Amino acid sequence: MRKPLALFAALLLILTGSAAALAQQATPVSTLASLGYPELRVTMTDQAYELSTQQVPAGLVLMTVVNNSKDATGAALLGPPPGSTMQDLMNMAATPEPGNGFPAFLYKAVIAGGPGDVAPGGTAQAVVNLTAGDWAVFGEGNQPPSMLTVAGGTPTAQTEPTASATVTELDFSFLGLEGAIPAGPQVWKVVNNGKQPHMLVLGKVPDATTMDQIMQVVNLPENATPAPGMLQNSDFQPVGGVLLQSTGTTVWPALDLAPGRYVALCFVTDPATGKPHAMEGMVTLFNVGGGAATPAA
Secondary structure: OOOOOHHHHHHHHHOOOOOOOOOOOOOOOOHHHHHOOOEEEEEEOOOOEEEOOOEEEOEEEEEEEEEOOOOOEOEEEEEOOOOOOHHHHHHHHHOOOOOOOOOHHHHOOEEEEOEOOEOOOOEEEEEEEEOOEEEEEEEOOOOOOEEEEEEOOOOOOOOOOOOOEEEEEEOOEEEOOOOOEOOEEEEEEEEEOOOOOEEEEEEEEOOOOOHHHHHHHHOOOOOOOOOOOOOOHHHOEEEEEEEEEOOOOEEEEEEEEOOEEEEEEOOOEOOOOOOEHHHHOOEEEEEEOOOOOEEOO
């Protein structure tokens, strides 16, 4: 099971880079494209995040991510803290505090979210809510960010997508997965009501998977290989999610879920303990197509 903590160390480098914005076509994978939102298409290669436009209007924006890189990855939008500029954010990133792999400036930045765990050659979509100002498109690799301007004025799109499930992120748990989750194409509403940034990592697991088995893997040292008899990396099939979002933000990812057993996790680091949130209980096993969820104790 991949622990995407390397994302945060990589951000120290990519926030100080520069990037080109190049037009790229992609095929939408959900009905979100039919709802009339302004669209930002992000094509990820091994070298860059190529944008279809360098400016979008404030409000709800459809973010379409096409992964033309060699690794499964995602993309999200990063803005400066309220009252600060993008240059202020870059200055924060240039002098990171040593520690647990999640730089201090990311606890202060506004992270609007975006699709996570997009397979190589795959496409994913999410609706994000952007305020006027300067933003950066970033991801889990070492590619430099691509800068984006969000124009002010009256937002062009304010009607939320219809969501099949509303998932609320807290410090440190997921709410909203307790009931029946339908199978098939759908849109979730993911709200961060915690005080820390969170991510939503979703994966399909074997039908008989227990919480004890999940926590055995979660508590392995970083990059350790699971022992025989434990869940293996091949038992975790990524199905998308939200790469990263800060407190007070809402993201609407498009998902396509087959019936079966799934796990939701967050691997952001808690600055108070130095542990990933999953180790502190931000893990839920749930069923698509019927059955009750199993949150971590």
